[in-house]
Amino acid sequence: VDADRSTLSSRIKDALQPPYFSPARDIDRSEVDELLDKGSYTFVLEIPPRLEADLLANRGPSIQINVDATAVSQAAVGTAYIQEIIAREAANFLHQHGTSEVVPIEPVIRALFNQNLEAIRFNASMDIIMNVTMLGIILVGAAVMREREHGTIEHLLVMPVRPSEIAAAKIWANGLIILLAAGFSLHVVIEFVLQIPIIGSVELFLAGTAIYLFAVTSLGILLATIANSMPQFALLAIPVFVVMFLLSGTFTPFESMPPILQDIMYAVPSTHFVRFAQSILYRGAGLDVVWKDLMVMTALGAVFLAAALSQFRSMLVRQS
Incomplete structure (x- = not known):
């Protein structure tokens, strides 16, 4: 769910590539719960508006990661990969804009159907x-x-x-x-x-x-x-x-x-x-x-x- 439609959000989406992930697809916010209930997706990222602007302004933005935790190992490993990808793309983006200070994007994990990953x-x-x-x-x-x-x-x-x-x-x-x-x-x-x-x-x-x-x-x-x-x-x-x-x-x-x-x-x-x-x-x-x-x-x-x-x-x- 890309509510920012910025260069940074596009880079994060393009970084989610096989073999670790299926190609990312844009969906509407209203579809998230239905698609997760059906098991159509394991991970759904919700990128907020002004993500890129908040990162450049050193406001410490966050991205919500919705995880279908029924497949425990897949959910845990995939979440770690996504966090690493988001941090890497944010650091590269800031470096290209001449900012040496790394402002992390805080991932907010929302584990569904198995909150404790048991x-x-x-x-x-x-x-x-x-x-x-x-x-x-x-x-x-x-x-x-x-x-x-x-x-x-x-x-x-x-x-x-x-x-x-x-x-x-x-x-x-x-x-x-x-x-x-x-x-x-x-x-x-x-x-x-x-x-x-x-x-x-x-x-x-x-x-x-x-x-x-x-x-x-x-x-x-x-x-x-x-x-x-x-x-x-x-x-x-x-x-x-x-x-x-x-x-x-x-x-x-x-x-x-x-x-x-x-x-x-x-x-x-x-x-x-x-x-x-x-x-x-x-x-x-x-x-x-x-x-x-x-x-x-x-x-x-x-x-x-x-x-x-x-x-x-x-x-x-x-x-x-």
């Missing part, structure tokens, strides 16, 4: 996401593989049920248990034991978790229909889980990844669930902010389920 606030809910992902894939896939190895899948061939009904039973039976465990962890472990306040709607978070479970359990069935044994299923599930865990923004900032990798990870439901969970639990966002992530998770779950049903029919034919 990593536990971020890691606790991300651990829930990690466990939901892992259990959603493994429990459903292992249930299908166990029936195949024990031969009970053949009993299903003589029953008046369709493959979609068999898959739905696996999804809902295991998904409900995981959903209850996630709700218990959120209320008892995070709120009661760790004393971490939940800002947003828990009901909306659990509804989104149910949609996400639909996607990952469908993926688990798909992997189980591809594998021929439990060890093969494990070899398929582990790398899939690791990729979903490391590259979805759970512990690695999503914006720090190469653009082509970001585009690929948009086709993975965990990316949208992490963004959804952070918006709800940290920023107190409502349905008007997260509805797109819910729609994408639903669509990806439908794609995985359709592929799983196709493979499921082929598996039943092979078993017969």
Whole structure:
């Protein structure tokens, strides 16, 4: 937010360059809270009017730095870089104007959503996401593989049920248990034991978790229909889980990844669930902010389920 429109403010903006920062973009003051709530930006600088004039007049001006502190390490390191850049550009500007005395620009840090920069606030809910992902894939896939190895899948061939009904039973039976465990962890472990306040709607978070479970359990069935044994299923599930865990923004900032990798990870439901969970639990966002992530998770779950049903029919034919 550049309210000064001076040479100094332009130099500060131009100094924020990759690879440490994305290219700076001018926004209006009225957009700041909305963009931070959506997680569109991690850092927003508010340059006041007459910054350059106040610096030359030795008045000690200040710049406000708004920081989305949900990503603790990124927020701390990025804030230090920004402070260094502001101080360097101010010193160079004064030197070019023949002023030997360095008048520092005081940065006013405004940490949002995690004022004390405590990593536990971020890691606790991300651990829930990690466990939901892992259990959603493994429990459903292992249930299908166990029936195949024990031969009970053949009993299903003589029953008046369709493959979609068999898959739905696996999804809902295991998904409900995981959903209850996630709700218990959120209320008892995070709120009661760790004393971490939940800002947003828990009901909306659990509804989104149910949609996400639909996607990952469908993926688990798909992997189980591809594998021929439990060890093969494990070899398929582990790398899939690791990729979903490391590259979805759970512990690695999503914006720090190469653009082509970001585009690929948009086709993975965990990316949208992490963004959804952070918006709800940290920023107190409502349905008007997260509805797109819910729609994408639903669509990806439908794609995985359709592929799983196709493979499921082929598996039943092979078993017969």
